[in-house]
Amino acid sequence: MAARHQRFISAATSENTRRTYRSAIRHFHTWGGVLPCDSGAVLRYLLTYSDSLNPRTLALRLTALAQWHAFQGFPDPTTDPNVRKTLKGITRTHGKPKKKAKALPIEDMELIVAKLGPDTSLIAIRNNALIQIGFFGALRRSELAALTVDELTWAPDGLVITLSRSKTDQEGRGVTKAIPYGSPDGICCPVKALKRWLEAANITSGAVFRRITRWGVLGTDPLYGGTINAILEACAEAAALPYVPELSSHSLRRGLATSAHRSGADFKDIKRQGGWRHDGTVQGYIDEADRFEANAALTLLRRKEKNDTSKP
Secondary structure, three states, rough: HHHHHHHHHHHOOOOHHHHHHHHHHHHHHHHOOOOOOOHHHHHHHHHHHHOOHHHHHHHHHHHHHHHHHHHHOOOOOHHHHHHHHHHHHHHHHHHOOOOOOOOHHHHHHHHHHHOOOOOHHHHHHHHHHHHHHHOOOOOOHHHHHOOOOHHEEEOOEEEEEEOOEEEHHHHHHOOOEEOOOOOOOOOOOOOOOHHHHHHHHOOOEEEEEEEEEEOOOEEEEOOOOHHEEEHHHHHHHHHOOOOOHHHHHHHHHHHHHHHHOOOOOOOHHHHHOOOOOHHHHHHHHHHHHOOOOHHHHHHHHHHHHHHHOOOO
16 A cells, blocks of 8 residues: 555656656755754855855755655755745855747758758668657757657558657646658658658567667667757767757757747647747747747837838
8 A cells, every 4th residue: 555655646747847856855865955954054054055056956956855745754954034034044144046048040040951951871761750750840959859659650641749748738638749740741740750760670569669779679678768958969069069068959949939939820720839828938938939020119210221222
């Protein structure tokens, strides 16, 4: 009974979150912390790393400590007013805006695909499919890494992906994404790219996107999330994109949203494809796409141009 109960408790939190919490607890132990601890130990921990760790990282570490104490039945030392005020002061002193991944526009994504297309190596075929599916499916890197063959359904108009679990669907109800075929004369076709990869790698079950050794040997294990970042950066560099350090796998999701908006896609369609729960998230991407076009300063500058050209 106890083991069954523990299994359900563990299932309430995603594996990524549990991994993050475990890392935070290890860091606290490495520093010299002992659990359970009091608010004084938490304050000393905060002060030790106040200048070297991002305030958001410190806040996450405190959340992990709070969770540990709560589930072990001990008083939570992180709720102490001195702890909360100290963290707030660190944030005000050292806080910086969260660095966001640059959106990958469709035009630059096509440059990457055009570079990969003629390459018949297994790695290039996989990377081509990975980037196109990630972009047009607006998939998170965790979703790309966890994607399996049994989550794919081929349809006359394209591909349907049914994610058994995602960041916004921790209960496992299933999130469905439809990815259509590209135009016959277009550079991109995510559906054909994925079919090509599965056939080339002879994958009929298990993980879709797998590791390949430096000698070109295909494994059975899925890609790591961090590896997907590295793949995108390497492919962008090969395509001579000038902003490689600003890219991450999240650039694919952002790129889908901003590029779709510029091409006239409806707000609700963008939101559905990305699986975003909150309108504000999607609106942020749209505002990014429109920051020069829908711009009050531009209206005034163009007005002055009209006035200048109308003068004799």
